[in-house]
Amino acid sequence: MARRFTNQEIAEIFEHIADMLEIQGEIPYKVMAYRRAAENIAALGRDIYDLWQEGALRTIPGVGEAIEEKIDQLLRTGRLELYERLKAEIPSGLLEMRQIPDMGPKRIKTVWEKLGITTVEELEQAARAGKLRDLPGFGAKLESKILAGIEAVRRRKIAGRVPLGAAWPLAQEILRALHEVPGVQRLAAAGSFRRMKETIGDLDFLVAAEDPEAVMERFTTLPIVETVLLKGSTKSSVRLRNGLQADLRVIEAARWGTALQYFTGSQQHNIQLREHALRRGYSLSEYALTRVESGEELLCATEEEVYERLGLAYIPPELREGRGEIEAALEGRLPRLVTxxxxxxxxxxxxxxxxxxxxxxxxxxxxxxxxxxxxxxxxxxxxxxxxxxxxxxxxxxxxxxxxxxxxxxxxxxxxxxxxxxxxxxxxxxxxxxxxxxxxxxxxxxxxxxxxxxxxxxxxxxxxxxxxxxxxxxxxxxxxxxxxxxxxxxxxxxxxxxxxxxxxxxxxxxxxxxxxxxxxxxxxxxxxxxxxxxxxxxxxxxxxxxxxxxxxxxxxxxxxxxxxxxxxxxxxxxxxxxxxxxxxxxxx
DNA sequence: GCCGTTTTCGGCCCGACTGTTTTCAGTCG
Incomplete structure (x- = not known):
């Protein structure tokens, strides 16, 4: 009998498949499909073997005919042909490169094809020798950013997900500091922190202010900031001393509702909500609900307005994971959550x-x-x-x-x-x-x-x-x-x-x-x-x-x-x- | 690869920032 896989292990396999297909230049929608399936398998409240035996794999969102067949093959035989083939084709060092900031699938493919680079070490050597800058889409600046990124990954300066409880005091500290900036009208921590997910990948802050400059300045010069990753007119990203990334967006108060909704996520929830909006004739972004026909903007100052205008009951942040909450809100069967x-x-x-x-x-x-x-x-x-x-x-x-x-x-x-x-x-x-x-x-x-x-x-x-x-x-x-x-x-x-x-x-x-x-x-x-x-x-x-x-x-x-x-x-x-x-x- | 009160085929969310670019690709969220 084939060895037993955990849901987590199966999710990781599909995650790796997505990474490898992406490097191969597969169409983004296919890559996205594998990622979505992986995410939903990882978050399953049931043992995937039980679903398999019940013939109910297709009840997992994002699992269709093709991925069902692959799960079946894996659980039956302990092997997945596609996975083995991809592993034979794509050197494992290329997957490691995904951890380096600014190294996405296209650039990884470029260094692999043009320079034959298959490991992080080879990438580092090439960067030091100034060989990356002449590649199409690369330049001297990117070359040094890649070197710094490799160094950061090596010294474990880039944190993975951290437990919610560990992120909590940091978030409070940043909120307190931003609260003191003159001209701040509204302030909130968003993202997975607001959804109270058990682990946090990064900290997201949203501010409504007349003068974004002052807020950005304060944010990027906080004592717990290690490096400023980027700083634009409405968005900044920093890496904190403990390796956690923190992002700040500043918007005008009149757009607070759409902005907070967008920045709270999750990504899956946002995609589904935006699809729902399109079906009702609206395009939804962090700035506004826009009538597709007329281009007319409807500004929402509160999240409640966003959901209401889309014909939905208000969805509490903890439910926004793309697991049926939009359908439930549409049909008026959201639970009255415990407080x-x-x-x-x-x-x-x-x-x-x-x-x-x-x-x-x-x-x-x-x-x-x-x-x-x-x-x-x-x-x-x-x-x-x-x-x-x-x-x-x-x-x-x-x-x-x-x-x-x-x-x-x-x-x-x-x-x-x-x-x-x-x-x-x-x-x-x-x-x-x-x-x-x-x-x-x-x-x-x-x-x-x-x-x-x-x-x-x-x-x-x-x-x-x-x-x-x-x-x-x-x-x-x-x-x-x-x-x-x-x-x-x-x-x-x-x-x-x-x-x-x-x-x-x-x-x-x-x-x-x-x-x-x-x-x-x-x-x-x-x-x-x-x-x-x-x-x-x-x-x-x-x-x-x-x-x-x-x-x-x-x-x-x-x-x-x-x-x-x-x-x-x-x-x-x-x-x-x-x-x-x-x-x-x-x- | 998934999925359907516009569809079993043809769509698939939307935008900021950076760097390499003469108008945009790549990455990220």
Whole structure:
């Protein structure tokens, strides 16, 4: 049997195919088709093998007859003829050149054909020897830019995508600085940052101002700017010291709506929106909606106007990924997305009883101050030694403190006594059933053995989900963004079992995790499941991370009703206490 | 290569900036 590919690996193969076809000079639309298919496969909430077996590959947007056949060939035989052929034809060094700024497919093809250059090293030598400048479309300036680009790539001065949480403080710093510039009328961070995507490729800022010069000047001379990549009259790009690129566009306030819409993206959403506009007789750009027939410009000062004039309900930024949101807006079936104000409590909070940094009282006061009605205390269970997990005896002692703080805080807020219980390597839980039964709510999670094989990991999760006293599965995949992949498991089976047993799946709001990922969260909802959004706070300040989790839920199209910590306490507890009945019915 | 309340063929979003150019190609988003 052919080896198993992940969705990610298959997406990468099509991405490489697109790069190689592009260098070969294939028509751009074909290249775009492979890229789009790759993007949608990477963002799939389902295992592509399941779709393959169901004969449903064509339900993936951008997958038609030809690409379906190629996926089938790959999954059946473990090889893809087209891919192997292209790899034989196109030296791999040419693909590496794509990372160098200003080296696109045409220029790569030129140096390859005219000078026989096939590696970055050869490109560097040719540039140093002044051999590039005489090529058609090249010149002395471009030659030195290419050399600088090679150097930047080598010294890893060019960052790939960074986790949203890492980009957050940088964006705030830049926003603060731009806010101080005189004459700035409106200001926003756009792009994938505004869409709250889990990783950010670059930072995009939009400013409305009378005098673009002053804003551009301030932006390009910020202390955290390493180099200015380009600076025009309405657009500047810089590379920040950490390697992240930041772009700024300045426009007049009257065009704010179209500009913000354009700059927020995503590219796929914009393409689809602009196609939709054309069908309705408008050409849409960042400047205006233009009637195609008369050339008349309609200026939109707000995004709401843009969508309204196109006959669409307003589409929140988190949904703008080209995954059906325009059709939904057209038919008036966009979900009413969950907001931070909908939340009534935080369902994963630690204290100094295990590895937290604050007392139960301090955590509870902070939670109450946020307007919550409840908080689930979830210190670690005994086997997690590194986190000073609690023995059953300590857990009983802790209950007394919970009761005393509850009495102190009075009505209107309640600390629920719970625990974050290890799902052990054999699938059993880290406390005996009678201990679990004594808790208000039980959160179960995996911290060790994430690298077990797929069948074993899946079995562990299923065992926990079918346990009558487990109510929430925390940070399910165990991934750490930019550091560690999530566990390899049959997520479809896990999400389905969770939905059937009414086991809640956590969206962990910590920006290092964001787990469940948005695609799996959306699939969980499709399967009829319910989620919670929790911070996993280890200090009072970390309760504020909740907005990252809300963003993931919104990107998963979640309505408030499907997020269990929007429920009143009584409903939440009733739901939990009904679980043993649901488990029995299913087994 | 994908896709369809203009189409199963003929379209496929729109614009800024740079450098190499006498009017535009390439890259990028």
């Amino acid at each position: 931070i104000e909908d939340l009534q409590g935080d369902l994963q909070v630690h204290s100094t009883w295990s590895d937290g940094q604050a007392s139960i009282r301090d955590m509870a006061r902070a939670a109450k101050a946020k307007g919550y009605r409840y908080m689930l205390l979830t210190d670690h269970s005994q086997s997690l030694g590194v986190a000073r997990g609690l023995t059953p005896e300590r857990l009983r002692e802790q209950r007394r403190e919970v009761e005393s703080v509850n009495a102190e805080l009075g009505d209107g807020f309640r600390i629920l006594h719970g625990a974050e219980v290890e799902i052990r390597a054999d699938g059993r839980l880290d406390y005996p059933d009678e201990v679990l039964a004594s808790l208000d709510l039980v959160v179960a999670s995996v911290h060790t053995g994430l690298r077990q094989d797929r069948e074993r990991v899946t079995a562990r999760f299923l065992a926990a989900i079918h346990h009558p006293h487990v109510h929430i599965i925390a940070h399910p995949t165990g991934r750490l963004l930019g550091e560690r992949e999530g566990a390899d498991a049959d997520w479809e089976a896990i999400l389905r079992a969770a939905a059937e047993t009414g086991t809640l799946l956590e969206i962990n709001a910590n920006p290092a995790r964001l787990d469940l990922p948005d695609a799996l969260a959306r699939r969980a909802l499709e399967l009829g499941g319910y989620l919670v959004i929790s911070t996993d706070a280890h200090s009072p300040g970390e309760l504020d991370l909740i907005h990252f989790g809300v963003a993931v839920a919104r990107r998963a199209w979640a309505t408030p009703d499907r997020i269990a910590n929007t429920w009143p306490l009584e409903r939440l507890l009733r739901w939990a206490h009904e679980k043993p009945g649901r488990v029995r019915r299913r087994s």
